[in-house]
Amino acid sequence: MPELPEVEILARHLRPLLRGKTIRSVDVQRVKVLKPTSLREFQQVLTGAKFTGLSRRGKYLLFELRSKTFGKPVALLGHLGMTGRMFVAKKSEPLPKHAAVFFDLGRRNFIYEDTRYFGRLTLDLSALEKLGPEPLDKNFTPETFARALKCSRQAVKIKLLDQSLVAGVGNIYASEALFRARISPKLAANRLTFRQIKKLWRAIREVLAAAIAGGSTVQLDFAGGKSEGLFYFGRAPGTPDYYQERLRVYDQAGKPCPRCNHPIKRTVQAARSTFYCPHCQII
DNA sequence: CACCATGTTCCTTG
């Protein structure tokens, strides 16, 4: 589920469902996802705590709670890794096979499920300190972006995945943003002209904003299994006939470029797939 | 069996 737009949509979905709810009990099926928080501390701090707020930072979810016994504010940090999901479900619903943590909220459970267990749900907030600017915020400017890109000879696609440069862009939207900006993913970061940097800056914001808008307009099934509920694939779960292509290049190898009809190519950078149009995205 | 997958961190190499 995991790049910035998906996490943003999830935050908007969960916020009203969790606000004011008290955690009656904490069940941890996979201690690994709490790391580095201990099971004991996790349960002690969260049992009886009440959800007061929820925000997003990059690909992270920041849950705010108030501990009942101490009355102190508590922060809980979530990350979905590659395959994580979070949803609220009736207690009658069976727990998913890979439920990592679930909270008893009374009538319902709040469930964090993660097939590959790459994600996190932890009291340790230190990961936030390493994040760069929010791409949709005012403090992310072409100038700050340029300063960050200048000091690396790495390919620009790889730099877009660096969360200390910009927070929230992942493998899918990195390819999409470069396509929009008509910049080759292989171009060295320090070789971009300021004109290109401005184009890329704008493309990143447009791609992410469009994805959030797209995800907001379809009915999503957050608890849905398999590949459903991933709105960046443009599919509204439960309506198999509804399909709107949102991804222009990602996972489109061999298909015609939406701009010029030349076939989209796949390449590998830093052990991750990159998709681009070699005709539109010139070095 | 082989290869691929929305992410991050750690280890090695230069």
Next chain:
DNA sequence: CCAAGGAACATGGT
């Protein structure tokens, strides 16, 4: 110390 590359983490789909 730094940049860059690759493996590791764990499970499932094709």
